[in-house]
Amino acid sequence: MESWAGHEVPRLPGKGEPLALYDSARQGVHPSEPADAGSMYVCGITPYDATHLGHAATMITFDLVQRMWRDAGRPVRYVQNVTDIDDPLLERAARDGEDWVVLAMRETALFREDMEALRIIPPEHYVGAVESIPDIADKVEVLLKDGAAYRLDDGTGDVYFDISATPRFGYESNLTREQMLEIFPERGGDPDRPGKRDPLDPLLWRGAREGEPSWPGGELGAGRPGWHIECAVIALNLLGDRVDVQGGGNDLLFPHHEASAAHAERLTGQAPFAEHYVHAGMIGLDGEKMSKSRGNLVFVSRLRADKVDPMAIRLALISGHYRSDRTWTDALLTAAQERLDRWRRAAAAPAGPSGAELLAQVRARLADDLDTPGALAAADRWADAALAGATDDPEAPALFAKTVDALLGIRL
Numbered sequence: 001m002e003s004w005a006g007h008e009v010p011r012l013p014g015k016g017e018p019l020a021l022y023d024s025a026r027q028g029v030h031p032s033e034p035a036d037a038g039s040m041y042v043c044g045i046t047p048y049d050a051t052h053l054g055h056a057a058t059m060i061t062f063d064l065v066q067r068m069w070r071d072a073g074r075p076v077r078y079v080q081n082v083t084d085i086d087d088p089l090l091e092r093a094a095r096d097g098e099d100w101v102v103l104a105m106r107e108t109a110l111f112r113e114d115m116e117a118l119r120i121i122p123p124e125h126y127v128g129a130v131e132s133i134p135d136i137a138d139k140v141e142v143l144l145k146d147g148a149a150y151r152l153d154d155g156t157g158d159v160y161f162d163i164s165a166t167p168r169f170g171y172e173s174n175l176t177r178e179q180m181l182e183i184f185p186e187r188g189g190d191p192d193r194p195g196k197r198d199p200l201d202p203l204l205w206r207g208a209r210e211g212e213p214s215w216p217g218g219e220l221g222a223g224r225p226g227w228h229i230e231c232a233v234i235a236l237n238l239l240g241d242r243v244d245v246q247g248g249g250n251d252l253l254f255p256h257h258e259a260s261a262a263h264a265e266r267l268t269g270q271a272p273f274a275e276h277y278v279h280a281g282m283i284g285l286d287g288e289k290m291s292k293s294r295g296n297l298v299f300v301s302r303l304r305a306d307k308v309d310p311m312a313i314r315l316a317l318i319s320g321h322y323r324s325d326r327t328w329t330d331a332l333l334t335a336a337q338e339r340l341d342r343w344r345r346a347a348a349a350p351a352g353p354s355g356a357e358l359l360a361q362v363r364a365r366l367a368d369d370l371d372t373p374g375a376l377a378a379a380d381r382w383a384d385a386a387l388a389g390a391t392d393d394p395e396a397p398a399l400f401a402k403t404v405d406a407l408l409g410i411r412l
């Protein structure tokens with residue numbers, strides 16, 4: 001599936017600092033020092049209700065990771081998926097009485113436009129679940145033969161993963177079994193399904209049903225893929241047995257990333273699947289997580305149609321720390337627009353405080369688990385001084401603009 005158009009990212013003098021990121025598995029901040037290219041798999045949209053500000057905030061988070069690795073001189077191998085077949089998509093299409101394929105294509109096209117407007121560097125590979133079905137079916141067969149998966153004998157042809165097939169199921173989310181049992185049904189799990197060995201066993205393959213789309217699955221029989229195996233297989237196919245970062249919103253901490261990691265590790269024998277499991281906080285509205293089920297969504301395309309500058313949207317979303325659950329408000333957007341205007345005026349000033357000093361501060365703040373509030377504060381200090389007539393460095397305004405462009409993705 002094609003990705004979206006990229007844009008030029010200015011080269012900055014010197015080299016950035018190594019990025020340290022919070023890893024959900026180790027529950028702490030650790031340096032992310034890819035051996036050579038940084039490899040990153042980010043869980044992309046299920047293509048309906050796209051692109052709401054929650055999707056945007058998470059994609060911006062991993063755009064910052066990519067920018068930091070590039071600034072530290074590392075090439076980046078970035079893969080993102082589109083879950084263009086799954087129950088929620090079929091349910092939405094049925095609710096709206098439209099063809100699910102048309103819905104998926106339209107929403108994915110809108111997502112691409114929004115990503116370009118927000119200046120998100122495109123992934124090298126943008127991969128749909130549907131196009132991955134042959135590979136997924138192959139890997140499910142491997143897990144069946146390997147005894148790590150089993151087929152229900154209720155005639156549905158459904159295949160489940162046995163969570164006891166990996167030694168440390170639960171290491172990624174650090175949840176207790178009780179917590180897992182509580183969350184699992186809220187996020188697509190079916191703990192009460194009769195015939196499962198363990199209520200937490202995740203679905204790998206759903207046998208063909210009347211009225212549902214299905215695809216040939218070789219020895220599996222016709223059906224369609226489960227959710228978690230989709231991401232494990234796409235990542236393994238394109239990035240190899242282990243990745244530096246597996247990313248997404250924190251709603252994916254469990255079961256999605258736990259199960260994806262377990263599937264990948266059972267298939268490869270390599271653990272941990274990801275060096276860093278990185279989870280972005282939830283963007284909410286009026287105190288509730290912005291989510292399709294709640295319908296309390298603010299869309300990037302709606303704001304763009306209202307002539308809101310995408311750079312103000314981006315600034316608003318990074319004004320809070322990526323890991324914190326935070327609320328979208330009009331005040332947040334107004335403050336971001338004012339900051340953007342102030343930065344643009346400062347970048348047009350004849351001089352300002354040392355540009356090298358500013359670059360060093362922004363690099364240091366972002367290297368510290370993407371501390372964007374700290375980085376924005378450093379940029380504000382520079383802009384206020386430049387607007388107050390500081391004359392230290394006539395080259396600084398140009399370097400200020402390049403710094404916020406290359407590292408924050410904010411084009412002034």
Ligand SMILES: Nc1ncnc2c1ncn2[C@@H]1O[C@H](COS(=O)(=O)NC(=O)[C@@H](N)CS)[C@@H](O)[C@H]1O
Pocket residue numbers: 042043044045046047053054055057058081082083231247248249250251252280281282283284289290291
């Ligand atoms: N309110 C939110 N705030 C922040 N990130 C969110 C929010 N809602 C969803 N996300 C993130 O945005 C991405 C797309 O979400 S999604 O459309 O629901 N799709 C999925 O979660 C799956 N297709 C991942 S394989 C995921 O990384 C998800 O974690």
Ligand SMILES: [Zn+2]
Pocket residue numbers: 042043044081231256
């Ligand atoms: Zn995923």
